[in-house]
Amino acid sequence: MKITEITIRHLQMKLKAPFTTSFGTFTTKEFLLLEAKDEAGTVGWGESVAFNAPWYNEETLQTNWHMLEDFLIPLILNKELNHPDEVNEIFAPIRKNNMAKSTLEGAVWDIYAQQTNQSLAKALGGTKDKIEVGISIGIQESIEALVALVDGYVKEGYKRIKVKIKPGWDVDVMRTLRENFPNVAIMADANSAYSLEDIDLLKQLDAFDLTMIEQPLASDDIIDHAQLQKELKTPICLDESIHSLEDARKAVELGSTKIINIKIGRVGGLTEAKKIHDYCEANGIPVWCGGMLESGVGRSHNVALTTLSNFILPGDTAGSSRYWENDIIVPEVVATDGYIDVPQTTGIGYEVDREAVEAYTIAKKDYK
Numbered sequence: 001m002k003i004t005e006i007t008i009r010h011l012q013m014k015l016k017a018p019f020t021t022s023f024g025t026f027t028t029k030e031f032l033l034l035e036a037k038d039e040a041g042t043v044g045w046g047e048s049v050a051f052n053a054p055w056y057n058e059e060t061l062q063t064n065w066h067m068l069e070d071f072l073i074p075l076i077l078n079k080e081l082n083h084p085d086e087v088n089e090i091f092a093p094i095r096k097n098n099m100a101k102s103t104l105e106g107a108v109w110d111i112y113a114q115q116t117n118q119s120l121a122k123a124l125g126g127t128k129d130k131i132e133v134g135i136s137i138g139i140q141e142s143i144e145a146l147v148a149l150v151d152g153y154v155k156e157g158y159k160r161i162k163v164k165i166k167p168g169w170d171v172d173v174m175r176t177l178r179e180n181f182p183n184v185a186i187m188a189d190a191n192s193a194y195s196l197e198d199i200d201l202l203k204q205l206d207a208f209d210l211t212m213i214e215q216p217l218a219s220d221d222i223i224d225h226a227q228l229q230k231e232l233k234t235p236i237c238l239d240e241s242i243h244s245l246e247d248a249r250k251a252v253e254l255g256s257t258k259i260i261n262i263k264i265g266r267v268g269g270l271t272e273a274k275k276i277h278d279y280c281e282a283n284g285i286p287v288w289c290g291g292m293l294e295s296g297v298g299r300s301h302n303v304a305l306t307t308l309s310n311f312i313l314p315g316d317t318a319g320s321s322r323y324w325e326n327d328i329i330v331p332e333v334v335a336t337d338g339y340i341d342v343p344q345t346t347g348i349g350y351e352v353d354r355e356a357v358e359a360y361t362i363a364k365k366d367y368k
C-alpha cells in the first residue's frame, strides 16, 4: 500500500444543541477531515478531533494542519507500507501532536481494511457485532432541565449516563440524579476542574454509587490522582492524562486510575489505542471509548475500536442524530436501545456523503 494523494478539508458543522463542559461551550464543531488515496485508487478517511481552541489539550485544528502539512504527510506520501502499525513507528520521532498523527493514521487503517477486504473493526481484531453505548451530557441551565434530558436518554435506552460537573455544579446535581434514577449507571466527568484541595467535596460523591469519576484533577497529573483514589470509593477514570501506552502503564502502576477512557486522537491513533487496550486487558483495567463530538467519520473509527474485547464499559459514542441535523456519512450512526450495530462492509463501513462534506467545507488543500 502506497498513499499517493491526500486532501485536507476544514469543516464547520453546527451542533443541534450547545455542549458545555467545565472548560467552555461548543455551539459549532470545526475540525479537519483527511482523505487519503492509494495507488490503486482506494480512498480512506480520517478525522482530527482537535478543537478550534486549545481547551481540552494543547492541539488545535490549525496546529494539526501545520503538523500534517509540514511533517506528517511528507513522511507517508509515496512510502511503501505493509501495515498501518508502521505509521505509529514512522511518527514516533515527532513528539506529541497525537491528534494530528491520528488523523492520517486513521485514514491509512481505513485503506488497509479495504485492501485486505475486511471491516475496520475486524482489521483491528474486534470481536463484537454490536456495541453498547452511553451518552455524555453537558452542563445545563438548571438541575430540572438536566433531569428532563437524562429521563429522555434513559428512555431511549442509553446504557450509561455521563454528566459534566464543575465547582458549583456537582454534589447537588449528582444527588438529584441518583434520587431520580436509582437504577441507572451514572458517572461524572470533571475535565480537570478540581484539585486535591477539593478532596472533601469529591468524597461526598461517594454517596451516589457512581460508576466512576472521570479526570477530576489536572489534565497532566497522575500523582495527585493516585492520592485522591486512596481516599475515594468511586473509581477514578483518566481521560486527559493518558497519551500513550507508557502513560497508561505508569498511571495503573501508581494506582491513579481504575478505568481508562481511550480516545483514538488523544493517544495518537488506532495502533496506540490497541496497545493500551491490550495492556489494560492483561492488567484487569476495563476501558471504554471516549468521544470528542465527532462527525460520522471519527464516530465510525470509534465504533470499530469499541469492538475489541476489553471495551467492557459503554462508551460516549452516541448516535449521529444526538449531535447533527445531517451527518457526513450514509447511513448515519444509529443507536437503538443503547446499541450500535457494527457495519460489516469493508473499511469504516459507512459511505462518506461528498455533497454534505462540500457543504460544510470552509477550506481545502491537496497534497501529492
Ligand SMILES: O=C(O)CCC(=O)c1ccccc1C(=O)O
Residues within 6 Å of the ligand: 021, 056, 135, 136, 189, 191, 239, 290, 291, 292, 293, 294, 316, 317, 318
Ligand atoms: O459525546 C461525546 O462525543 C463526548 C463528549 C465529551 O464528554 C467531551 C466533549 C468534548 C471534549 C471533551 C469531552 C470529554 O470526554 O472529556
Ligand SMILES: [Mg+2]
Residues within 6 Å of the ligand: 189, 191, 214, 215, 239, 240, 261, 290
Ligand atoms: Mg472526559
